[in-house]
Amino acid sequence: MNSISKKSKPVALLVLGSVLLSSLGLSNASAAEGATQPVISSQVKEILTIDGKKYRDLNGNGELDIYENWEKSTAERVADLISRMSVAEKAGLMNITSNPNATTVNDFIENRNLRYFILRDNPTAFDIATRNNTYQKIAEATPLGIPIVFTSNPRNYIAESLQFGFQEASGQFSIWPGALGMAATQDQALNRDFAEIAREEWRASGIRKIYGSTVEVVTEPRWRRISESFGESPQLNAMIATELVKGFQGEEINSDSVAHTIKHFPGDGPVLRGLDPHLPHGKYTLYPTAGSLFEYQLPPFQAAIAAGTSSIMSFYNVPNNEMSADQLPKELWYSETEQFEQVAGAYNKGIITDLLRGELGFKGYVNSDSGVLANMAYGVESLPIEQKFAKAIRAGTSIFSDSNNPSGLISAVNTGVLDEEELTPHLTLLLSEIFNLGLFENPYVDPAAAQAIADSTANQERADEAHRKSVTLLRNNEGLLPLTDEKLATTKLYVEVFNGNNSAAQTASMKALIAKEDPSVNIVGTLEEATAALVVLRPRAYEYPDLSTVEIQLGTLTGINVDRVKQIQEAVPTALVVNMTNPWVMNEVEPGAAAVVATYNVKAEALLDVLRGRYNPTGKLPITVPANQAAVENNAPDVPGYAESFDYTYTNAVGDDYTFGFGLSYEANVSDISATLTGETSVAGGQDFSLNFGLDKVAQNVYAQELTLNFDPAKLDFVDATSLKTGLEVISKEVKAPGKVRIIFASLGEGNAINSDGDLLSLQLKAKSNTQIATTDVTLTNIILADGNGVETPLAEASKTISIGYTKGDLNGDGKVSIGDLGIVAAAFGKTDQSPNWASFKAADVNPDGKIDIFDLSTVAQLIE
Numbered sequence: 001m002n003s004i005s006k007k008s009k010p011v012a013l014l015v016l017g018s019v020l021l022s023s024l025g026l027s028n029a030s031a032a033e034g035a036t037q038p039v040i041s042s043q044v045k046e047i048l049t050i051d052g053k054k055y056r057d058l059n060g061n062g063e064l065d066i067y068e069n070w071e072k073s074t075a076e077r078v079a080d081l082i083s084r085m086s087v088a089e090k091a092g093l094m095n096i097t098s099n100p101n102a103t104t105v106n107d108f109i110e111n112r113n114l115r116y117f118i119l120r121d122n123p124t125a126f127d128i129a130t131r132n133n134t135y136q137k138i139a140e141a142t143p144l145g146i147p148i149v150f151t152s153n154p155r156n157y158i159a160e161s162l163q164f165g166f167q168e169a170s171g172q173f174s175i176w177p178g179a180l181g182m183a184a185t186q187d188q189a190l191n192r193d194f195a196e197i198a199r200e201e202w203r204a205s206g207i208r209k210i211y212g213s214t215v216e217v218v219t220e221p222r223w224r225r226i227s228e229s230f231g232e233s234p235q236l237n238a239m240i241a242t243e244l245v246k247g248f249q250g251e252e253i254n255s256d257s258v259a260h261t262i263k264h265f266p267g268d269g270p271v272l273r274g275l276d277p278h279l280p281h282g283k284y285t286l287y288p289t290a291g292s293l294f295e296y297q298l299p300p301f302q303a304a305i306a307a308g309t310s311s312i313m314s315f316y317n318v319p320n321n322e323m324s325a326d327q328l329p330k331e332l333w334y335s336e337t338e339q340f341e342q343v344a345g346a347y348n349k350g351i352i353t354d355l356l357r358g359e360l361g362f363k364g365y366v367n368s369d370s371g372v373l374a375n376m377a378y379g380v381e382s383l384p385i386e387q388k389f390a391k392a393i394r395a396g397t398s399i400f401s402d403s404n405n406p407s408g409l410i411s412a413v414n415t416g417v418l419d420e421e422e423l424t425p426h427l428t429l430l431l432s433e434i435f436n437l438g439l440f441e442n443p444y445v446d447p448a449a450a451q452a453i454a455d456s457t458a459n460q461e462r463a464d465e466a467h468r469k470s471v472t473l474l475r476n477n478e479g480l481l482p483l484t485d486e487k488l489a490t491t492k493l494y495v496e497v498f499n500g501n502n503s504a505a506q507t508a509s510m511k512a513l514i515a516k517e518d519p520s521v522n523i524v525g526t527l528e529e530a531t532a533a534l535v536v537l538r539p540r541a542y543e544y545p546d547l548s549t550v551e552i553q554l555g556t557l558t559g560i561n562v563d564r565v566k567q568i569q570e571a572v573p574t575a576l577v578v579n580m581t582n583p584w585v586m587n588e589v590e591p592g593a594a595a596v597v598a599t600y601n602v603k604a605e606a607l608l609d610v611l612r613g614r615y616n617p618t619g620k621l622p623i624t625v626p627a628n629q630a631a632v633e634n635n636a637p638d639v640p641g642y643a644e645s646f647d648y649t650y651t652n653a654v655g656d657d658y659t660f661g662f663g664l665s666y667e668a669n670v671s672d673i674s675a676t677l678t679g680e681t682s683v684a685g686g687q688d689f690s691l692n693f694g695l696d697k698v699a700q701n702v703y704a705q706e707l708t709l710n711f712d713p714a715k716l717d718f719v720d721a722t723s724l725k726t727g728l729e730v731i732s733k734e735v736k737a738p739g740k741v742r743i744i745f746a747s748l749g750e751g752n753a754i755n756s757d758g759d760l761l762s763l764q765l766k767a768k769s770n771t772q773i774a775t776t777d778v779t780l781t782n783i784i785l786a787d788g789n790g791v792e793t794p795l796a797e798a799s800k801t802i803s804i805g806y807t808k809g810d811l812n813g814d815g816k817v818s819i820g821d822l823g824i825v826a827a828a829f830g831k832t833d834q835s836p837n838w839a840s841f842k843a844a845d846v847n848p849d850g851k852i853d854i855f856d857l858s859t860v861a862q863l864i865e
Contacts, residue, residue, distance in 0.1 A: 035070060035071050037053055037054065038070055038255065038438060038441045038442060039441065039442045040054045040055065040056055040441055040442060041441075041442045041443070041444045042056050042140065043133075043136075043137045043140060043444065044137060044140040044141045044145075045057050045058055045060055045140055045141075045145055046060070046062075048062075048064055048068075050064060053071075055068050055069060055070065056068055056145070056440070056441065058140070058144060058145030058146075058440070059084070059143060059144055059145060060143075060145075065080065065084075066079075066080035067080040067081035067084070067440070068440070070440075070441055074432050074435045074436055075432075077431075077435055077440075078427075078428050078431045078432055078435060079428075081144065081146075081431060082424060082427050082428065082431065084144060085144065085427070087410055087413050087414065087420060088113055088406070088410055089113045089144065089146075090420075090423050090427055091113070091406035091407075091409040091410045091413070091423075092112050092113025092114050092115065092406050093113065093114075093115050093116075093146070093399075093427060093430055093431070094393075094398065094399050094400060094406065094409060094423070094426060094427070094430070095112075095114055095116070095399065095400050095403040095404065095405070095406045095409070096114070096116035096117065096118060096151065096367075096399055096400065096401050096402070096403065097114055097116075097117060097118065097402060097403060097404035098117070098118040098119075098120045098370075098402055099117075099118070099119065099120045099121055100114075100117055100135075100404075105134075105135055105138060106138060108404060109135065109138045109139050109142065109148070110138065110141075110142060112404065112405070112406055113142075113406070114404060114406070115139065115146055115147070115148050115149060115434075116148070116149050116151055116209070116399060116430075117135070117148060117149070117150055117151065118151045118152065118153075118211065118401070118402070119150055119151065119152045119207065122155075122171070122172060123172065124172050124451060124454070125172060125173065125201065125204065125205040125447075125450040125451045125453070125454035126205075126447040126448065126450060126451040127447075128150070128205040128206060128207065128450070129204070129205045129206050129445045129446065129447035129450040129451075130447045131206075132148075132150055132205070132206025132207075132443075132444075132445055133206070133444050133445065133447070135148050135150075136148055136206075136443040136444055139443075140443070145440075146434070146440075147434065147439040147440060147443040148439075148443070149208050149209050149259075149433075149434060149437070149439065150206050150207045150208055150209070151207070151208075151209040151210070151211055151261075152202070152207050152209075152210060152211065153210075153211045153212075154179075154210070154212065154213075154228075155172065155173055155198075155202070155207075156173050156174055156175065156176050156194070156197075156198045156201075156463075157175075157176055157177070157178050157179060157601065158175050158176065158177060158178060158467075158601045158602065158603060159178075159601065172454060173198065173201040173202075173454050174197055174198070174201065174454075174456070174459040174460050174462075174463045175460065175463055175603070176194055176463045176466050176467070177466055177467045177470045177600055177601055177602045177603075177606075178227055178228075178581070178600045178601030178602075179213075179214065179227065179228055179229060179230055179600075180226070180227055180229065180230065180231060180580065180581070180600035180601070180622050180623070181466070181467070181470035181599070181600035181601060181602055181619075182194060182230065182240065182466060182470065183229075183230035183231040183236060183237075183240060183600075183622035184231075184469075184470040184471075184472055184598075184600055184619040184620055184621070184622050184663075185466055185469040185470050185618075185619065185756070186236065186620050186661075186751070186753065186755050186756065187466075187469060187756045188239055188243055188725065188726055189758065190462075190465070190466050190469065191239075191240050191243040191244065191247070192243040192246065192247045193247075193462055194244075194247065194463070194466065195243060195244045195245075195246070195247020195248050196247045196248075197459045197462065197463070198210075198247075198248070198258075199247060199248045199249075199256075199257070199258045200453055200459075201450075201453050201454050201459070202258045203256060203257070203258055204445060204446075204449055204450040204453045204454075205445065205447075205450040205453075205454070206443075206445045206450070207258065208257075208258055208259060208437050208439065209258065209259040209260075209261065209310075209433075210248055210258050210259070210260055210261060211261050211263065211313065211367075211401075212244065212248065212260045212261050212262060212263070213230075213240070213241060213244045213245075213260070213262055213263070213304075214228040214229045214230075214263055214264070214268075215229070215230060215237050215238075215240070215241045215262055215263075215300035215301065215303075215304060216229055216237075216263075216264060216267040216268050216269045216297070216300070217229075217231075217232055217233070217234050217237055217267060217269055217296050217297055217299075217300065217640060218231055218232040218269055218583075218622075218623055218640065218641075219232065219269045219270050219292075219296060219297075219636075219637055219638050219639055219640055220269055220270055220271055220273075220274050220635065220637040220638075221274070221552060221582060221583045221623075221626055221632055221635060221641065222273060222274020222541065222549065222550035222551075222552050222582070222632065223268070223269050223271055223274050223582075224274060224276055224541055224543070224550065225268060225269075226581065226582050226583070226623065227581035227582070227600075227601065229269070230300075230622065231622025231623050231660065232622065232623050232624060232640035232641055232642065232660055233622070233640065233642075233660055233661075233750055233751045234295070234296050234297075234299035234300060234640075234751075235299065235727070235749040235750060235751030235752060236622070236750070236751030237299070237300035237303075237751070238299045238300045238302065238303035238751070239303070239726055239727065239751050239752065240300075241262065241300045241301075241303045241304040241307065241309075242303045242304070242306070242307045242726070244260065245260045245262070245304050245307035245308060245309045246307050246308075248260045249307075249308060249309070249310065251308070252308060252436070253308075253310055253433060253436040253437060254436060254437075254438065255437060255438025255441070255442070257436075257437060259310040259311065259433050259437060260304075260309045260310055260311070261309070261310065261311040261312065261313050261367050262300075262301065262304040262309045262311075262312050262313070263312070263313035263315075263369070264313050264314065264315035264316070264345070264369060265301055265312045265313065265314055265315060265345065265351070265352075265356055265366075266293065266297055266298060266301065266315070266345075266351060266355065266356070267285075267293075267297035267298070267301075267315070268285070268315045268316075268317060269297070269637075269638075270285050270286060270287060270292070270297070270637045270638035271284070271285060271286075271317065271637065272284045272285075272286060272320075272323075272637070273548070273549040273550065273637075274541070274549065274550035274552075275543070275547065275549070275550065276543065277315070277316040277317045277376070278316065278371075278375075278376065279547070280378070281547040282547075283316065283317055283318050283344070283376075283378045284317065284318055284319075284320040284323065285315070285317040285318065285319050285320065286319075286320045286323035286324050286637060286638065287319070287323075287324040287325060287327050287638045288323060288324060288325055288636055288637070288638060289325060289636050289638050289639050290325040290326050290327070291325075291326075291327065292325075292327065292636075292638040292639055293327035293328070293638070294327070296638065296639065296640060296643075297638070298360070301356075301360065302360055305360055305361060305362045305363075305364075309364060310364050310365070310433050311364045311365045311366065311367045311398075311399075311429075311433075312356065312362060312364065312366055312367070313366070313367045313368070313369055313401075314344075314345030314346045314348070314351065314352060314366055314367075314368055314369060314397065315344075315345040315369065316344055316345060316369050316372065316376045316378065317344065317345060317378075318342050318343060318344055318378045318379055319339075319340035319342065319348075319351070320340075320342065321338050321339050321340055321342060324339065324340070326339065327339065328340075328350075328355070329359075332350060332354050332355060332358075332359065333350075334350050341379075342379055343378065343379030343380055343391075344372060344376060344377065344378040344379055344380070345368075345369070345372075346366075346368035346369070346372040346392045346395065346397045346400075347372075347377075347379065347380050347388075347391050347392050347395050347397075348395055349394065349395040349396060351395075352366050352395050352396035352397065353395060353396040356396070357396060364429060365398035365399065365426065365429035365430060365433070366396050366397050366398055366399075367397075367398070367399050367401060368392065368397050368399065368400050368401050369401055370401040370402035371401070371402050372392070372400065372401070373385065373388055373389070373392075373400055373403055373408070385408030385411070385412075386408055386409075386411050386412035386415060386417045386418070387412070387417060388408070389408050389409045389412045389417075389418065390412050390417050390418040393418065393422060393423070393426060394422070397426075398426035398429055398430060399426070399430060464603070464605075464606060467602045467603045467605075467606030468606045468609050468610060468615045469618055469619060469756070470599070470600055470602055470606075470619045471597060471598075471599055471602060471606060471607060471610040471615075471617050471619050472597065472598040472599075472617060472619035472620060472621055472663040473595075473596075473597055473610075473617040473619075473663060473664040473665065473666070474596040474597065474598055474621075474652070474656070474658060474662070474663070474664065475590075475593070475595060475596040475652050475653075475654065475656065475664070476595045476596075476664060476666070477653070477654045478573060478594040478595065480532065480573050480574075480575055480594040480595040481575060481595045481597075481611060481613070481666065482610075482611060482612055482613025482666055483521075483532075483575075483611055483612050483613065484612070484613050485520065488520055488521055488522065490531070491521075491522065491531050491532050492522050492524045492529055492530050492531045492532070493521055493522060493523050493524065493530065493531075493532055493533065493534060494523075494524055494526070494527050494529070494530035494532070494533040494534070494568065494572065495507065495510055495511050495514065495523055495533070495534045495535075495536075496533070496534075496535055496536075496564075496568065497509075497510050497535075497536040497537075497538065498535070498536070498537050498538065498539075498559065498560045498561055498564075498565065499537075499538040499539075499540075499559055500540065500558075500559030501559075502538075503559075503561075506536075506538065509604075510534075510536060510604060511523055513604050513605070513608070514608060517605055517608055518608060518612060527567075527568060527571050527572070528571075530571070530572050531572055531573075532572050532573050532574070532575070533568050533569075533571070533572050533573070533574040533575070534574070534575050534577070534611070535565055535568055535569075535574050535575070535576050535577065535593075536577045536579070537554065537560055537565070537576070537577065537578045537579065537584075537589070538559070538579045539552075539554055539558040539559050539560050539578075539579070539581075539582075539584055540558060540559050540581075541558065541581075541582050542557040542558050552582045552583070552584055552585055552632065553584070553585035553629050553632075554584050554585060554586050554588065554589055555588075558584070560589070562588050562589055565589045565592075566588075566589065566592055569589075569592035569593055569594075570592065573594035574592070574593050574594055574595075575593070575594065575595045575596075575597065575611065576589065576590065576593035576595065576596050576597070577597045577598075577599060577607065577611075578596070578597070578598055578599070579598075579599050579600070579601065580598045580599065580600055580621075580623065580625075581600070581601065582623075583623040583624060583625050583626060583641065584625070585625075585626055585628060585629050585631075585632060586625065586650070587627065587628050587650060590650070590652060591652070591653055596652070597610070597611070597617070598619070598621065600622075613666065616665050616666050616699070617663070617664070617665055617666065618663070618665060618698070618699070618755060618756060619663050620660075620661050620662065620663035620701070620755060621658060621659065621660055621661060621662045621663060622660065623641065623660065624640065624641025624642050624648065624649050624658065624659045624660050625641075625649065625650040625658035625659075626641065626648060626649070626650060627647065627648060627649060627650045627651070628650075631644075631646075631647075631648045631649075634646065634648075635648060640660065641659065641660065642659050642660040642661075642750075660750065661701060661750050661753065661788075663700075663755075664700075665699035665700070673695055673696065673697050673698055673699065673785065673793065673795060674695070674696045674697060674795060674796065674798075675693065675694070675695060675696075675707070675780060675783050675795045675796070675797070675798040676692075676693070676694040676695065676696050676759075676798060677691055677692070677693055677694075677778070677780055677798040677799060677800045678691065678692050678694065678759070678800075679691035679692050679800065680802070681800070681801065681802060681803060682802070682803045682805065683767045683802060683803070683804055683805070684767065684804070684805045684807070685767050685768060685804050685805060685807070685810065686766070686767065686768070686810065686812070687766065687767055688719060688764060688765070688766045689764075689765060689766070689767065689802075690762050690763060690764045690765070691762075691763045691765070691778060691800055692724065692759040692760075692761065692762055692763070693707065693759070693760055693761040693763060693780060693798075694757070694758055694759035694760050694761075695754065695757060695758070695760065695785075696757050697757065698754060698755055698756055698757050700755065700787055701750075701753035701754070701755050701787055701788055702747065702753060702754040702755070702785045702786070702787060703746060703747045703753055703754075703786060703787060703788050704744075704745075704746045704747070704785070704786040705744075705745055705746070705754075705760075705783070705784065705785050705786070706742065706743065706744045706745070706782065706783070706784050707742075707743055707780045707781070707782060707783040707784075708736070708740060708741065708742050708743075708780065708781045708782040709721070709740070709741040709742075709743060709763060709778070709779075709780060710739060710740055710778070710779040710780070710781055711739050711765065711776065711777075711778045711779070712739055712776045712777075713738040713739035714768070714839050714842075715767065715768055715776040715804060716739075716765050716766065716767060716768060716776060716778070716802075717765060717766040717768065718735070718741050718764075718765055719764040719765055719766055720733070720764045721733050721741075721743050721745075721761055721762070721763050721764070722761065722762050722764070723745065723760070723761060723762075724759050724760055724761060724762055725747075725752070725754070725758075725760055726752065727747055727748055727749060727751065727752025728745060728746070728747050728748075728752060728754070728760060729745060729746060729747075729748055730743065730744075730745045730761070731744045731745055731746055732744040742782075743761070745760075745761065750788070753788065763778075765778070767802070767804045768804075768843070775801060775802070775803050775804070776801070776802050776804065777799050777800070777801050777802070778799065778800045778802060779797055779798070779799040779800075780797055780798045780799070781797045782794075783795040783796075783797065783798070808846065808859075808863060809821055809846055809859065809860045809863035809864075811824040811825070811843050811844060811846075811860075812824065816865050817860065817863040817864050817865055818864055818865065819864065821860050821864075822857065822860050822861060822864065824843070824844050825844045825846065825852060825856050825857050825860050826857065827844075828841040828844040828852045829852055829853070829857070830852065830853075831844070831851070831852050832850055832851040832852070833845075833850040833851070844856060846859045846860055847859055
């Protein structure tokens with residue numbers, strides 16, 4: 001270096017609003033590859049100024065060390081920092097604990113060297129940001145100044161009740177429907193928006209890692225984590241996993257990212273009778289159907305890996321050999337006679353290293369689930385703590401959740417149970433994440449800005465759209481819904497909510513909300529006064545005290561008074577709303593209803609919008625409803641409901657199966673669907689442009705489509721047609737005649753069905769150069785849609801008028817007049833409007849008089865630049 005290093009006093013650079021989330025990303029790039037000065041903030045250590053650039057002196061030695069130098073690559077910085085770390089510092093980094101408080105945080109950071117913390121409480125964004133700054137200041141004062149990483153389970157989903165280890169927070173950021181509700185929208189863009197909005201809110205408050213998305217496929221209807229999942233379709237789960245990872249992280253981890261932990265590999269769903277693996281009786285995962293692991297369980301994880309997820313959480317479970325058919329290639333078997341090692345996921349080398357890393361190509365780090373060193377150490381319970389750490393680390397686990405005591409890991413190294421160098425690959429992955437998140441440069445946030453982002457009305461409006469879009473109409477054969485103003489003029493509505501011991505309170509709340517939001521509704525106090533009823537069921541799965549199984553049949557155990565529901569239905573036409581946090585056995589209450597609606601933890605206001613007809617329902621079932629209790633007991637726990645080998649699905653009185661992807665709108669058919677053609681209306685001659693084809697008022701799944709693109713070939717050229725939707729593939733682009741292209745495209749797989757409005761194709765064209773401003777039409781004709789049953793629906797044509805501007809004399813369309821344009825005139829010299837193929841020569845008639853002569857040559861010559 002040729003300049004003098006200067007120190008400056010610690011300065012906290014608090015950046016307001018969206019500037020906090022500006023393009024200051026730190027990629028895994030060296031200075032030669034274009035690293036630029038990031039925001040530097042410090043509250044304890046000095047800031048170095050070298051050649052006009054600023055760096056944090058994190059170890060306080062007055063020099064710029066490699067790990068402090070943001071111009072170095074992440075790999076160089078990580079290697080340098082690891083070389084400086086003690087065994088205690090390394091062990092601390094490999095443990096993550098919950099909710100340190102004012103009495104424990106200094107000990108956790110300064111003495112135990114912990115750096116990853118899980119937020120389990122539910123404070124405001126302002127308070128989270130304030131806490132972040134307090135903890136970061138403590139971490140900055142430690143010898144190496146390694147920053148902390150705040151982690152959280154999801155905080156944006158609406159929750160009936162908060163549960164430790166599942167969802168501990170709700171209501172402080174934008175509020176979205178439950179994960180099943182997001183799946184019910186089957187809207188790729190909406191799921192991406194959810195992730196990007198949540199990322200913005202979390203990033204501003206200082207939460208930089210999400211114990212995020214439960215992408216496991218639902219294959220056992222009694223599984224207790226179904227409400228956290230995205231349903232039973234591997235394809236839909238994979239699509240959502242992609243959007244969530246990219247929405248939270250971006251294309252790569254940077255200073256704007258929230259690092260994503262996808263869970264729980266390789267899928268907690270196929271559990272024995274739905275039992276809870278947090279307890280020993282529910283520890284087994286079983287795969288009785290040959291090939292089910294790769295066919296149903298792994299696709300969402302493969303998608304998350306392809307999207308670049310930073311980490312993956314292993315499951316608690318023990319894969320059971322005795323109850324499983326062949327799943328793994330023989331080379332991945334644990335032994336000649338055992339397919340799986342029967343130990344919990346965090347200790348299972350065959351699952352983590354051989355399958356996840358070797359077979360699926362995962363490059364990030366593995367995060368254990370909470371408590372695997374204690375109560376959930378299935379299969380290794382008798383091992384001392386040192387050997388538990390060693391076995392898990394050698395299996396591929398990099399960080400241990402809800403562990404605040406790294407002494408066992410320190411002891412494992414100091415006693416030779418584990419070699420210190422065995423920690424290096426895991427530390428490298430963890431520290432790479434922290435460096436790439438930009439925390440070594442700027443770990444502090446602005447609490448006021450965080451709260452302003454959390455309170456954004458625009459973000460909540462987008463979330464409210466998701467609530468409405470998730471609501472699923474299952475039956476309306478008696479025409480009870482929607483409750484229009486005309487119907488309500490003569491309707492006396494009885495309202496009752498069923499939710500076990502909370503029924504009376506929730507009924508009162510529902511009545512109060514309806515009265516507030518929609519005072520035109522005449523709510524009566526007794527069933528005898530009523531002419532119609534709204535019954536809302538909010539069941540909860542019940543695990544039997546003898547731990548034999550889980551009950552999902554609607555009844556007393558699940559909080560539903562079935563006899564009372566039937567009494568209401570027999571008295572008046574009833575709209576039955578069922579909150580589908582599990583695929584409930586509803587065969588006793590469904591037949592008596594006049595209309596049936598499914599929700600997935602949605603705001604009551606959104607439900608009311610649908611019931612009143614202010615929003616036409618478009619939601620689709622993300623899970624299949626079992627026909628009866630026998631179907632539940634006979635299900636294959638590793639196969640989705642739609643793929644069961646027997647007649648598993650509930651069929652209603654009009655013959656509709658309540659299977660994955662089913663959902664109605666108030667319109668009985670798709671006759672109101674219309675094609676849209678949007679995009680540029682004015683282009684320059686010789687320039688490419690694009691128009692977007694889309695659909696409006698979509699009311700059911702669309703799997704295949706075709707259309708004919710029509711245009712004037714004298715004015716436009718066809719360039720290409722490309723998909724704007726994941727899973728939507730252009731199958732054919734056939735030129736039928738000049739100016740006529742037939743395009744056929746299809747949605748591949750049930751999770752990619754088109755069932756919402758929006759643009760589908762980009763139609764790329766090129767405007768030809770001309771001697772005058774041209775107006776021309778682009779028209780789509782012969783538009784035909786097909787659903788998954790082969791029913792075809794023709795649509796009316798759509799068209800767009802395009803104005804083509806030009807540069808006089810620019811005949812070859814390169815944006816200027818040159819000798820090349822003069823050559824075109826010379827080649828066409830002597831042609832007239834009576835000449836054959838005049839259309840191909842007409843552009844050279846620069847002075848439009850019907851002939852190409854010396855005047856045209858002279859004009860072009862004078863215009864040459």
